[in-house]
Structures are given as C-alpha cells and as structure tokens.
Amino acid sequence: MPKPGLRMNLLEVRHLKVHFPVRRGRFHRVTGHIKAVDDVSFGLLAGETLGVVGESGCGKTSLGRAVVRLLKPTVGQVVFEGEDLAAMGGAALRSRRRQFQMIFQDPQGSLDPRMTVEDIVGEALDLHRLAPDGRARRARIEALLQAVGLRPEHARRYPHEFSGGQRQRIGIARALAVEPKLVVCDEPVSALDVSVQAQIVNLLRDLQDDRKLAYLFIAHDLAVVEHLSRRILVMYLGRVVETGEARSLVRMPKHPYTQALVAAVPVLDPESNRRRSLLPGEMPSPLSPPVGCSFHPRCPMAEARCRTEPPALREITPGHRVACHLA
C-alpha cells in the first residue's frame, strides 16, 4: 500500500532480473547465463520521465523490453497500476497492453514497408477495438498525424516516402494511437540528424505535457536524456550504478562511471578547458563479469575492497543513490 500523502507510482519495477541462458556444444546444454538486467528497481510516476543511460551491452534495452513485456523477466516484479505484469500472460496481459507502448530506435525497421501510414496507425486501433466505424477511424488517424506534426495526406503514403525524422513521427503516432499511460522510448533519436533530433525531442516533450504520458527514456546520449528526464538511472553491466535527480546527477556525478560518461560528452565551446578524461578499456563481457565491483577494472580509483566486494546501491543524499564503496 502506498504511504498516505505520497502519489502512487504508475510503474514500479522491483528486483527485476533478465537472464539469458547461454547454450554450448552438441546438445545445446546451458553452460552459463548472461545477466542482462541484474536486480534493478525503480519507480515512475504518471506524467514523469525517467532516463536510462548506459553504453551498449549495459542492459538498458533488455530492461525496456522487460517493462513492456516483450521479454519475460526471469525474476522480479513489474507492477503497473498495482498489477504485476511479470506474472501475467495470455489474454490478461493482452488487455493491459494498451496502457504501455514502445517507440523504437530504427524507424525504418520498425515500420512495415508494405503498409500505408493509415494502416500502420490504424492497426493499433483495430487490435484494441478503439474505432467503432470507418469514419471514426479516419478521424482518429488524422488527429494523431496532426498531433505528431504530419499532414492528413500523409496517411496514404508508405514508410519509404518519408525522411528518418518523419518515420519516427509515424512510430510515435502508432504508439499513441491506443492512448497509453506509459511509453518506453528506446533510443528514439539516436539515428536522426541533430536538427531533426531536436524536433523529435521537443515533440516528445509537448506530447507529454498534453497527454500526461510517462516516459521510460532509454538512450546513450546523456545530454539528450538530461533534457527530457526528471530523474536518471545509470546502468553498467546490468546493474544500476547511480540514480538521482537529473540535474544534480549530471552536475555532480558521484559514481566514477557516471563521471566518465559526463566527461566523455563532447563540448562545443572552444573556450571550455574541460579535458576529456579517457576511460581505459571497454565494458567486459557480461558472460564473465568481474568479481567485486563490476566497474573496478576500468575505475581510476579502485581499491583492494573493490576487487572483492560488490558495492550496494546506497542513498547518499535524499533521492540520490550510488553503488560505489568510495562515494
């Protein structure tokens, strides 16, 4: 039960784990597990944005997919409006799908090239029986296209007739067709040019204000994430290494990995004297994660304790949690 006076979370993820079995040899025996998501917990209020940042292989995409149940979590709970989606299946899950949608990175790959925009957006309406007749369907599609900045005549066209930014708008219209409360955005702007990226980021913002959407915004670009998010979750090798309010996390990162991510963002201002600090090496294979703190082989500050003892995610100031022995 929520505490009195506190708003209840729209989404609450508790101790979520997504493990993939690794099969080897002639009989495809399971020889190990990749812990793509390893004990991640967070809450998300209605109308709020939580940014998830990390490099390739950190588990951010698996996390997003597990939340919208495109993947079945191995362990843990995904509580959406008080119901645990992780334990649900079949018709029960299908009837809830309207509430949470996803926007993908590659608008080219996520739109069927043989369907018109009208079909793509309308399919979602049909599946959830949201348009009683053809006229209502057309009117809704037109309103959706307008909301994402496309023109009504675009409804008859095919995905290949659009630019990358426009295709992403189609993907957004499809996600919004069923009036979801939560949208998981998986790198929605990283394939786009800078000028178009800004358009889509602003569009996502406006839609959130109009429709009180909650976003789980997954991206590798810390600057974009900061622009959209109230809070940020930083992931490394399947685990949360730091989480907190967006501005303070970006201005005063506490975990050495977050510090490196902040330092790695290129600065345009030629007067800035900030030296890009180089983080040595690369993220280790998730098949054999390092013992102790998983970041210690790359960490400039690692001590003996970091090599043996995994750090717990501790609250260091209200709302700001860090998984580092030295923070």
Added chain:
Amino acid sequence: MPLLEIKDLTVEFKAGGETTRAVDGVTLSVSAGEAVCLAGESGCGKTVTALSVTRLVPTPPAHYPTGQILLDGREVLRLSRRELRQIRGGVVGYVFQEPAGALNPVRRVGDQIRESVRWHRPEAATEAEVIRLLRLVGISGPEVRARDYPHALSGGMQQRVMIAMAIAARPNLLVADEPTTALDVTLQAQILDLLRELKRQFRMSLLLITHHLGVVREIADRVAVMYVGQIVELGPARELLQRPLHPYTRALKAAVPRLGAGAPRLTSIPGTVLGQGAGDPGCRFRSRCAWARADCAMRAPELAEVEPGRLVRCPYWNQPPPEWNAEARAAYESP
C-alpha cells in the same frame, strides 16, 4: 602546396533519366599535417566528396561534370585504374563508420592487416610488422589478437584494426568517415585520441567526415560545413564553433543539446532538408532559415571570404534575422 586540393568539384548521379547533383562546386584543400572536417547532416554530400578523393564513387552511376582533384600533385580525375590502385590505400587511407561491415568476417585480422601492407610495401609484409601496427593503434596482446576473427573483437577494437589497416601503407592522408559514430561515448574519446596521436606522430593529414560538431571541436584545425551539396561555411574550427556566421551553422550549433544546461526546450531547425529543384536559383537553406527574405529565392548566394580565413555563403550573415521567432533568437544569440 597543399597535399590535397579539391577545386570546384561537382558529382552527379544518373538514375532512371534523372540527374541528382550530390556535390556542387566544392573547393577545399588539406595541407600536410592538417586536420580538416567536413561537417553536415545526412545527404549533404560530405561522404561523396571524401570518396571522390580517390574516385571511390563508382562511375556510372556517378560522373564528374566539372572539377579537379589534385592529390600530391597528381590529377586524380585523370588517373588510370592502375595508378588509382596505387594511391588508394597507398597515399590515402580510409576508415569507415561501420568496422564490422568493412572487415572480412572469415579471415583473421592479422592476415587482413598483412594484406594491406603487402599491397603497398611488399617487403614489409611480415608478422612482426602486423604486430607493430596493432600495438601502434593501442591493441593490447597483439600477438594473440592478430589470430582473432573480427567477430571476436568489440566494436572499438574492430575500429582500431581498421585504422591499423588504413595506416599500413603509411599514407599521407587519412580519410575517416564518421569513425566514431557507431561507438559508445567512452570509446569515441579513445579513438579520437588515437587519430590525434597518429596525426602528430607521422604528420599525417586528416580529412574527417562527421555530423557531430563535438567531434569537430575535438580534432579539427579547419572545418567546412556542407548543406545540400555545397559548402556554406568554411573556417578555422575554433573560431567557427565559437562564432558561427552562416544561419545554418548557427542553427546547427543551437540544436545540439548541452549537458547541464537543463534548458526546457531544444532549439530545432524547422522543416527538413530539401533537394534543390531544377531551375531554382535561390539559396538552398532559405525554407528553413530565420534570416531568409524575399531576395533569397532570386539568386544563388556566393561563398565569400568575409573575414580573413572565414568563408560564408550568405549575404546577410552580419545582419540580425528579420523575424524574431524563438528559433531565430536562439540561433542568433547562441553562446
């Protein structure tokens, strides 16, 4: 004399009776030991320009109606196939965006590097040279790694192998097409550092293609900003980034999200890139430009030197935008 001189280069593609002009009158030079960036968004012609340096664009469908490319004193557009083979990889090395697609998946990386050496320096094609190159690009345990297949390496390591192959023949010019775009941020910094070091150590020239102004700031001496086939602004990288003059460059800079700014909205450039319609003499950026006035549809702006070393293709660069909408204001006042 500069190492590379591109003069009034135009590249057209013919397909289905239609001609598309991908590069339109580009003039650019790269001196020995200099790093020049071609910056711009998808479809602006930056890659075609860079591939043309050794005529890597297949002809047909491409052809070169006008222009001249002088590389180390040789006229590239007049060279024979045999001569082209000598300069490809020999004088000019290439690094591409997707290392996974550029490496042969069924050959060990050591063998692939050795083949690059054999083409241009057959006497040096030894195991020892391969290991030296791998070490030079910062791969630890090169003896072991040389026997790996590309799939066993991470994206960052594959990109290092690509760079090792590109510098195998000790080229004078390294052309890198979005070399860091496919990599994670912490690896991007490592690869840029490596390129900078190679440039310093061997006095190698760099022609770097990027859509990312942050990369420009990290590595370039000079930068040419392209829009729909033309250079719209050219100048020293530091000055250009600090004080962009062309409306497009200004808008592009304002559109980059800044870390820690916490600004509620990003400044976007309205509309999308439009190709130049046939018979349209006007400025190509005018439909998206906050500075645009009726005049801009009438005649083509010239690329003019407005300050020493700074070229701008806009007659109104030193005037405030006529319409003070939010985008114009942000672009004009961009810090």
